[in-house]
Amino acid sequence: MKYSEYSVLILGSGAAGLYAALKISAQINLPDGIALITKSTLDDSNSMQAQGGIVGVLHQNAADNIKLHSEDTLKAGAGLSEPDVVRYISGLSDEVINDLINNCGVDFDKDSSGKLNFTLEAAHSCRRILHVGGDATGKGITNAFIKKVKEDSNITVIENSAAVELLVDSDNECKGIILFNDLTGDHEIVYASAVILATGGLGQLYKYTTNPHGATGDGVALAYEAGAVIQDIEFIQFHPTALALSPENRDRFLISEAVRGEGAKLINSNGKEFMSLYHDRRELAPRDIVTRAIYSEMNKTHSSSVFLNASFIEKSKLFNRFPTISKNCMEKGIDISQNPIPVAPAAHYSMGGIKATVEGRTSIKGLYAIGETASTGLHGANRLASNSLLECVVSAYELSDYLSFTNLIPPKKIDSTIMKIIDVYSRPVNEDFMYNIESLKQQLNEVMWNNAGIIRSEKSLSEARLRVKKFKENFKRNRKCISLAEYEYRNMLITANLIIETALERKESRGAHSRSDYRQTNIEAVHSVLSKNNIKELMYAG
Ligand SMILES: Cc1cc2nc3c(=O)[nH]c(=O)nc-3n(C[C@H](O)[C@H](O)[C@H](O)COP(=O)(O)OP(=O)(O)OC[C@H]3O[C@@H](n4cnc5c(N)ncnc54)[C@H](O)[C@@H]3O)c2cc1C
The missing domain is CATH 3.90.700.10 (Succinate dehydrogenase/fumarate reductase flavoprotein, catalytic domain)
Known part of the structure; x- marks a missing residue:
């Protein structure tokens, strides 16, 4: 198979991926450069659609401070937001927002006297939301990043190409990915010493969603299959309006x-x-x-x-x-x-995801997760409006700092575990089976909306479990596929299963997870934490 090598590989061109590329390029001298890979075009992401704004806990806003913003976030998070993480991200807001303004060309709206215009959103106790173009904040931020990325010679942009499997070796270290080119149908290997998943959300699992078509939970599915720990994935935010x-x-x-x-x-x-x-x-x-x-x-x-x-x-x-x-x-x-x-x-945001630190470190060495695909513990059981864009940029900022102290030479030694993965993608696919993926996706969407949606129960979730099991049995391509649509469906099935299993296991109602058969909120708030080896026996961390 064809292969290439980079020092850093970033998957996803939303706010998290683009900003990470810019910060890493500015901060680190990389011998083999950065590849920024996206399965669609550079401008196709949830980030582009963001409207309301981004939280700015700025020193210049006398009405606001880190304590107040942290309290609002913790309250919305219904006991599951991690106080240290919340304070840390809130505390970096001023520095990072100023970097967006001064170094990235983000032009937040101002009032007639030229001062930043702060607006109010639900469950915020003061006006602290910064916006661009009134209600086109995502477009304003993302376009500013895209302009800079295009000017940066360290960053190679690869569009219409999806990561379809992570190359993790027997020492639990990620050495690269298998890439699928959606235009040619070819697979290739991309090696890197840091693989950053910035693949966004999973709204497309549901019948009704505000998310664009690419939000199919790829990052969570890929990381889970590679053995990474997934946290709080049952918490899906349904936007009210x-x-x-x-x-x-x-x-x-x-x-x-x-x-x-x-x-x-x-x-x-x-x-x-x-x-x-x-x-x-x-x-x-x-x-x-x-x-x-x-x-x-x-x-x-x-x-x-x-x-x-x-x-x-x-x-x-x-x-x-x-x-x-x-x-x-x-x-x-x-x-x-x-x-x-x-x-x-409509399904809007995934609070859970790949368990990661604020700077994106996951349970797999060399694999990082930032933005919506990650679960840092900021959002807990329910995300406070406009905190997600903040988390995207703070994590990207912190990750670039972390990587500047890391040895980023592309891997030279590939073990037999990785060779076995490569072998799967070198063989031809059995094309006797042809699938109507649009229709299969719609069936899955119905099941998720009706059984694992806004209100859940043992009965509805058990039915969803059976239906998804059947969908999996009927879809024979659980590794190598022949189209991006098939890969997305494969990933949706994996992620749907994780949501259903953790939602079944969580026998309480908390934040966005609402059970008609367990209406109480348990006194002790616990994260759901699972990895491929323990799906049957869910581990809960305090
Ligand atoms: C309509 C809407 C309005 C919103 N409004 C706000 C708001 O006002 N404030 C706020 O804070 N948040 C808002 N959000 C949430 C916020 O926009 C997202 O959480 C955030 O933008 C996610 O950014 P990201 O970089 O993590 O992912 P995304 O912006 O979703 O980017 C993911 C990228 O990964 C790529 N990708 C996915 N899978 C693969 C793969 N296998 N291989 C290669 N590439 C892949 C995608 O093509 C895309 O480029 C809104 C969301 C929506 C949908």
């Missing part, structure tokens, strides 16, 4: 929390406001509470959505503050200054 034009419409455009932050109200299909029945902070209650409130109102009124009413907010304010949302809704026939917006919950 995604545009719900019809039940058939699967890809759901996000109506940012910041719209509620500016005063918009939720009403049910009978035109009644309802949030006061569920929480004293009403529309600004934590996401999981607003999601369940909407879900309950939809069930009570037998409707496929509720409505978000922003019509009483001054039109010019609404359109200036939310240009992306107002334009997108207008294109679909909804003038948000006049009409209530039909909204319903």
